[in-house]
Amino acid sequence: MLFFVFLSISCWMLYTAVANMTDVQHLVACLIAISYKHFTPGSNIALSLPKRVQDNNNPHATLALNSTINNPEDSLPLELQRMAVWPITVFRHCDESPADSFDGKRQESHKSYIIVVYSEEEDDVTEDVAEQLQFLSYSASWNPRARFVVTAVIKAQLYDSQETAKNLLQEISLWKIFDVVVIVKASATHNTEKIKNDIQNFQINTWFPYQAPDRCSNVHEVTLLESWLMEGKGRLSKNTNLFPNKIKYDLNGCTITAATFPVDIAVGPYRYVDKNDSTATPSVTYESGTEVRLIKSVAEKLNLTLRFLPPPSKNEKWGDLAEDGTFTGLLGDVVYGRADVGFAVWPLHPKLLVIMDATKSYLGDDWVWWVPCAKKVPRWKSISMVFLPSTWSALLVSVIFAVVIIPCMVTREPSELKIYRNCGNSVSTVWATFLGVSIPRMPKTVPVRTFLISWIWYCLAINTIFQTFLISFLIEPGLQHQMNSLQEILASEKKYGYNEWFDMVVRDTEDEFSETILRNRVACNEGNEPPCLDWVAHHDNFSLLCSRALLQYILTREYLDKNGKPLICQAGGLFFPVNYVTYMAKWNPLLNRFNDIITRLLESGISDKWIESGLYLQRVHARTSSRRVGVGEYYDISLEHSQGIFAILLPGTILSVMVFFLEVFYHMFSLK
Numbered sequence: 095m096l097f098f099v100f101l102s103i104s105c106w107m108l109y110t111a112v113a114n115m116t117d118v119q120h121l122v123a124c125l126i127a128i129s130y131k132h133f134t135p136g137s138n139i140a141l142s143l144p145k146r147v148q149d150n151n152n153p154h155a156t157l158a159l160n161s162t163i164n165n166p167e168d169s170l171p172l173e174l175q176r177m178a179v180w181p182i183t184v185f186r187h188c189d190e191s192p193a194d195s196f197d198g199k200r201q202e203s204h205k206s207y208i209i210v211v212y213s214e215e216e217d218d219v220t221e222d223v224a225e226q227l228q229f230l231s232y233s234a235s236w237n238p239r240a241r242f243v244v245t246a247v248i249k250a251q252l253y254d255s256q257e258t259a260k261n262l263l264q265e266i267s268l269w270k271i272f273d274v275v276v277i278v279k280a281s282a283t284h285n286t287e288k289i290k291n292d293i294q295n296f297q298i299n300t301w302f303p304y305q306a307p308d309r310c311s312n313v314h315e316v317t318l319l320e321s322w323l324m325e326g327k328g329r330l331s332k333n334t335n336l337f338p339n340k341i342k343y344d345l346n347g348c349t350i351t352a353a354t355f356p357v358d359i360a361v362g363p364y365r366y367v368d369k370n371d372s373t374a375t376p377s378v379t380y381e382s383g384t385e386v387r388l389i390k391s392v393a394e395k396l397n398l399t400l401r402f403l404p405p406p407s408k409n410e411k412w413g414d415l416a417e418d419g420t421f422t423g424l425l426g427d428v429v430y431g432r433a434d435v436g437f438a439v440w441p442l443h444p445k446l447l448v449i450m451d452a453t454k455s456y457l458g459d460d461w462v463w464w465v466p467c468a469k470k471v472p473r474w475k476s477i478s479m480v481f482l483p484s485t486w487s488a489l490l491v492s493v494i495f496a497v498v499i500i501p502c503m504v505t506r507e508p509s510e511l512k513i514y515r516n517c518g519n520s521v522s523t524v525w526a527t528f529l530g531v532s533i534p535r536m537p538k539t540v541p542v543r544t545f546l547i548s549w550i551w552y553c554l555a556i557n558t559i560f561q562t563f564l565i566s567f568l569i570e571p572g573l574q575h576q577m578n579s580l581q582e583i584l585a586s587e588k589k590y591g592y593n594e595w596f597d598m599v600v601r602d603t604e605d606e607f608s609e610t611i612l613r614n615r616v617a618c619n620e621g622n623e624p625p626c627l628d629w630v631a632h633h634d635n636f637s638l639l640c641s642r643a644l645l646q647y648i649l650t651r652e653y654l655d656k657n658g659k660p661l662i663c664q665a666g667g668l669f670f671p672v673n674y675v676t677y678m679a680k681w682n683p684l685l686n687r688f689n690d691i692i693t694r695l696l697e698s699g700i701s702d703k704w705i706e707s708g709l710y711l712q713r714v715h716a717r718t719s720s721r722r723v724g725v726g727e728y729y730d731i732s733l734e735h736s737q738g739i740f741a742i743l744l745p746g747t748i749l750s751v752m753v754f755f756l757e758v759f760y761h762m763f764s765l766k
């Protein structure tokens with residue numbers, strides 16, 4: 095309702111200004127009508143005006159600047175301002191250095207643009223619009239996904255309005271602007287409608303992309319959507335929607351080019367498509383991988399033909415900004431427009447969003463540190479582990495004490511047996527008691543007996559505890575210490591590393607150690623090159639920063655011990671989270687459609703199912719290749735289990751054999 099009131103007021107004001115409106119007034123009225131209908135109230139309108147003509151000797155120039163009411167440059171901002179519905183930013187291209195116009199601060203991006211192009215001849219309009227778009231694009235609030243209204247004011251009387259509109263649209267499409275209408279006054283020579291109705295009009299034209307496999311993003315055909323009839327106050331003839339959604343769900347088999355390279359689970363191996371034509375750019379296909387499946391199904395739903403570029407040369411992978419200021423790898427493919435989309439478990443990163451667009455994230459992942467799993471304590475060592483060193487030494491002290499105290503007591507008891515007076519006998523008595531073996535003769539006197547009985551009780555208690563623990567340790571010797579935090583990893587002096595592409599993510603983490611990590615890390619690339627995983631699993635001399643999803647996937651089939659337990663364990667919590675996305679060339683018009691389809695795929699849960707089934711297949715393969723994986727924990731007594739027992743038994747046996755022979759020899763020689 096309010097809208098009509100405003101519209102009628104505006105028309106009334108225009109009407110009362112002069113009874114018969116000039117072309118320019120009609121144009122302004124038309125633009126205002128379009129703005130009312132299609133621009134969100136309150137959103138900023140960017141109004142771009144042509145360069146001021148500075149040449150005063152040019153008669154046309156003065157004509158254009160003659161009176162405010164006769165040129166759209168001045169009357170349009172005035173009229174729009176008078177509506178007080180939209181804030182307006184006026185851009186006027188001038189010859190000053192464009193760098194000065196960059197506003198630096200990140201502003202809200204514009205939702206709608208009105209561009210007024212003025213020229214003498216029809217041929218100059220495209221040049222002018224290109225200049226203005228160039229100028230607008232330097233602004234931080236530049237947004238080609240906004241709605242654009244471009245009006246061409248041509249002074250010449252004879253021109254082809256359809257051709258002009260097409261040229262303009264062609265130029266505009268190069269800027270990836272698709273939501274655009276071009277207003278050109280129907281020229282006297284090419285206006286069939288005028289002949290019919292005898293009314294002059296402005297034609298409002300647009301074009302539709304993705305109409306056929308060979309009509310994708312090139313302007314092929316201009317569609318006349320609407321006309322502004324210049325009778326009375328002027329009116330729109332049909333009241334159609336000037337900004338229909340041009341990117342449909344059926345893109346008619348248009349080609350989309352993807353750049354990727356094989357990475358673990360996400361992208362499988364590739365092969366070259368046999369091409370007859372050696373001149374055509376080589377193309378490859380990928381058949382497996384979760385991400386490939388995802389992108390393929392998005393392309394299929396949108397009826398796009400998916401073509402893959404060969405993987406980046408020279409092992410550039412995701413690529414980076416090279417020394418010479420060019421982008422390499424996938425980054426270069428997408429930024430320079432060789433590919434429309436790029437993916438390969440590519441994490442979302444704010445810096446990349448400046449030069450590319452990213453789809454919705456379809457996989458969240460945590461990056462954590464991985465260390466060698468704790469190894470079992472060797473069984474022979476388990477005996478020493480029953481008591482702490484301090485307890486062992488306390489026991490030793492008590493034995494020495496007992497050995498010393500018995501002869502001391504016996505010297506004060508003359509009636510005591512002779513064997514207790516001997517120091518050597520005292521040692522063997524105490525030791526025999528300690529081991530729970532009987533002694534040859536009981537002492538006779540009460541004090542020695544009392545001492546000995548308390549020593550026996552003490553030894554019984556110690557023995558019981560020792561044997562209980564010994565048995566449990568012999569069965570399950572327990573685990574050695576495992577590193578469990580980043581601090582420990584850094585302090586361990588063992589090497590650590592990760593994929594070097596993640597340097598920039600590590601640099602951004604707020605971790606106090608990130609500087610140290612960056613300085614000392616070893617580069618571990620995809621495909622386990624160098625074999626960082628083997629170092630962690632088999633040599634215990636490495637720690638790895640890696641994606642949890644990837645390592646869990648790898649651990650379904652590799653780096654397992656013979657009981658199917660992983661050899662690589664997670665240390666500490668989340669180091670940084672990562673979201674994987676597909677990057678698209680900046681301002682690619684398909685972004686929203688891709689997001690729609692990805693959202694639906696995520697909501698349906700099919701991508702989870704793909705990952706699950708991938709993992710399941712892995713486990714099945716692993717199980718068939720190794721009998722013992724997945725059987726769970728079980729024990730059968732092996733030689734290794736008796737290792738501990740023999741570790742005690744053998745030295746004892748050897749010792750006793752030696753003592754036996756010593757005694758035999760001693761007696762043989764002493765008898766002679």
Ligand SMILES: *[C@@H]1O[C@H](CO)[C@@H](O)[C@H](O)[C@H]1NC(C)=O
Pocket residue numbers: 113114
């Ligand atoms: C408006 O234009 C018509 C013809 O185009 C003319 O007959 C009429 O006199 C004009 N009115 C005014 C007020 O200029």
Ligand SMILES: *[C@@H]1O[C@H](CO)[C@@H](O)[C@H](O)[C@H]1NC(C)=O
Pocket residue numbers: 156157160161
């Ligand atoms: C403005 O245009 C009128 C005719 O429309 C003309 O008489 C006048 O000289 C022009 N003014 C200037 C400053 O050129």
Ligand SMILES: *[C@@H]1O[C@H](CO)[C@@H](O)[C@H](O)[C@H]1NC(C)=O
Pocket residue numbers: 305306307344345346347397
């Ligand atoms: C995909 O596009 C082609 C080419 O326009 C068309 O023939 C075909 O019917 C479309 N497929 C679907 C499923 O719409």
Ligand SMILES: *[C@@H]1O[C@H](CO)[C@@H](O)[C@H](O)[C@H]1NC(C)=O
Pocket residue numbers: 369370
């Ligand atoms: C090239 O393509 C044509 C048909 O497209 C086919 O008949 C021919 O065998 C191909 N040649 C080679 C070398 O593949």
Ligand SMILES: *[C@@H]1O[C@H](CO)[C@@H](O)[C@H](O)[C@H]1NC(C)=O
Pocket residue numbers: 589629633635636
């Ligand atoms: C880890 O140990 C293996 C085998 O001893 C060795 O080849 C490798 O270089 C070591 N790794 C590091 C990072 O020192």
